[in-house]
Amino acid sequence: MSIFMKKLTVNQAINEAHTTDNAMLIDCRPKDEFNHGHVTGAINIPLDKITEDRISRRLPDKTTRLYIIGNYGYKPNDAMRKFKKLGYKNVVFGGFMEEHHGLLAR
Template sequence: MKMLLSVLLFCSALCAQAAGLSLDGVKPAAIVDVRTPEEFAAGHIEGALNIPVERVGEGVSAIKGLNKESSILVYCRSGRRSAAAKATLEQLGYTHVVDGGAMQTLAPRLKPCTAKSC
């Protein structure tokens, strides 16, 4: 069951795009939750994709429409895994990775996109 959930969440990353949210006026091309599937299922930021930190490289590379210059926002529970995910993605050549840190502190900072922003 755990494997099936993981596969389903990973497959959803292939076609998903970030919700209409921005961080500091910038709309990321993808918002990636690097926690476990169980943590993600218990609650996450709207529009986020669940790609556990240990699979973030292969997961992000599978997202349709994303390239190495796309803005990618990563977050987790405390900030430790998101920092590791950012480092991994940068080692793979992604140039615009933002470490959002802990979900609890990131969520209030995200703003809906409007006609004037994003």
């Protein structure tokens, strides 16, 4: 097993999240950026809102596979560390919105 994990592009992460059982697409950008355009089906949990109290109520199943997307300013890796610290084991780098190709919801 390699210590280096392959990072998905945002479009690969979207596809996997939509086709994998017990998976969610988490957008860690601030609410105003999310509202300007986001991937259909993504839920917005801004980086600064990833706290034990908020997350345990919203995502009680810690086995859920979480695909974390962000942007160059609000990095998915930062959100991934926070989720892992809260006990979520299936946390996957989901790419950057700047690299997204496709329609966005508002």
